[in-house]
Amino acid sequence: MLELAIKGSKRYWGWMALLAAVVGVGFLVYLQQLSFGLGITGMSRDVSWGFYIANFTYLVGVAAGGVMVVLPYYLHDYKAFGKITILGEFLAVASLVMCLLLILVDLGQPMRMLNVIFYPSPRSVLFWDMIVLNGYLFLNIVVGWNVLEAERNGTSYPFWLKPFILLSIPWAISIHTVTAYLYSGLPGRGFWMTAILAPRFLSSAFAAGPALLILLCLVVRKLTRFDPGREQIQSLAKIVAYAICINVFFFLCEVFVAFYSNIPEHTAHIKYLFVGLEGKGALVPWMWTSMGLMAVGIILLVNPVTRRQEGVLAVACVAVFVGTWIDKGLGMISGGFVPSPLHHVNEYAPTIPEILITLGIYAMGALVLTALFKMAISVKEEVAG
């Protein structure tokens, strides 16, 4: 099937070349980081994780979000999604590729990466995160590939695949749960140390993932002869609507607990993010933008009149995607580090090299995604004749 990803129009190749160029720039900057060290990023002794880990966290969510098309089809026999499960699975694959790259570029000594395997440490959540992420990548490649191959041959997928498909559903939940446990089990980090962190991560993931999938479906419909279908898109939109509402609800629970109890360790971080602390508040406008975008998303998605217009739906999905990205990609990680455990307010902002490396990784993800979608859609066009 790989040949399908190679046969393509000029437009396809132009797009791929553009992405490759961005990957190339990112790679060059990464070489610079390799030789200088992580000092070229904005991270510091106090904010020791930054843009890489934040985007990693976000994309784990996008990967997990793919399960929202797999689950209704395989568990509830919701036939309409049969057409697009492959898109969800391939989106997960591309997201996981980005996640693993983001972890790699975040390491101070990437050459020693395999130490995680040589000295397995089951008490470390990072060890389990490595297992669940690689496992989920493997599951999605195997499942996606075989289902697509079967579709091409006009048969149903091999019987041995079913357990893998079923396994991939709880596995999707696990990747984001374990990723949340990276943070929520740390004593002394009040912002993260809350049992609702994993559910909150999942709800924002189930909003962001399907929102991106809707946007991708709209693009696919525009650019190819394959139509993912109006019903499919509308069903996804309902999923996004519920998930984003739950996400905001969870956040408000967090705010209530922090401010009603008024325990400084818990309120300090939220204050820093939303009103600033000790005169420092670089993230304040971002966080309010994020809240605004999520609110707009909720209004447009919950209301059936607006949801049913695909143009408006697209706007709502962009709002949800960007809103949750700011929330998780900017606020969640630096918010947890500021103030520091010694109550110093040391702010963080990503540097240009850091952003370029991250962009390079996003371009890499887009490259993988385009190739995989190209393959899937070519099969669908072939079958449709």
Add this chain to the structure above:
Amino acid sequence: MEDSRRNFLKIAGISALGLGASPVLDAFSKEEGLQTPQMIQGEKALKATHWGMVIDTRKIHSSEDLNPMIAACNKIHNIPKLETENHEIKWIWAEAYHNAFPEKETNFLNERLEHIALPVLCNHCEDPPCCRACPTQATFKRESDGVVMMDFHRCIGCRFCMAACPYGARSFNFRDPRPFIKETNLEFPTRMKGVVEKCSFCAERLAEGKLPACVEASNGILIFGDLDDDKSEVRQALRENYTIRRKQNLGTGPSVYYIV
């Protein structure tokens, strides 16, 4: 696993710094022109089952009193002086009471504490969250004496331990530290970029029968000894004085006590 590693270390005759595998060590000594650090527990080695420290803050009169101990640690451990605060490496440093004990924040702190700075360092916790978090066991608790150590050659630089430590005791080498070391102490390894480091309770000195450098330089402010030995100086100080530990409520069990 832990045992075989410890045996290997014994055989290799390197223990205290937990420098991992010998090929790396070779490369390291070639690069630095250094001897392989000798960390066989010498005959005179100081022995304990739970090293701990008591800090007598009553003997601190101004933040200047802390300078000698900080300088002593910096000097013998090749701690670089970096240009930007973001990249700072600190093993022992001075903090105001409000920062060392943020959970004990009060408006009406006694004047003495209000005006001095307190030394802070790794607490060599009884149940250290940093070791729990580390995915490679590059940071680990030495079972024999409770010292929390770093293996600079195994550390992958993921910085999970930094997120996990509730005391900000860990530093990361954001760049090659070597050009920023004033005078290299050839008896202690320098670090490379991309690894985490912290106070080691001077494990390399204990192995030679010496007290930690900061303790020696502290003019009696720092007391060091075996917390499991009720005749030790630290236990005597704890018996006679009321002490507090940093963020006791987190259950990490710091081995560093403050007489306030």
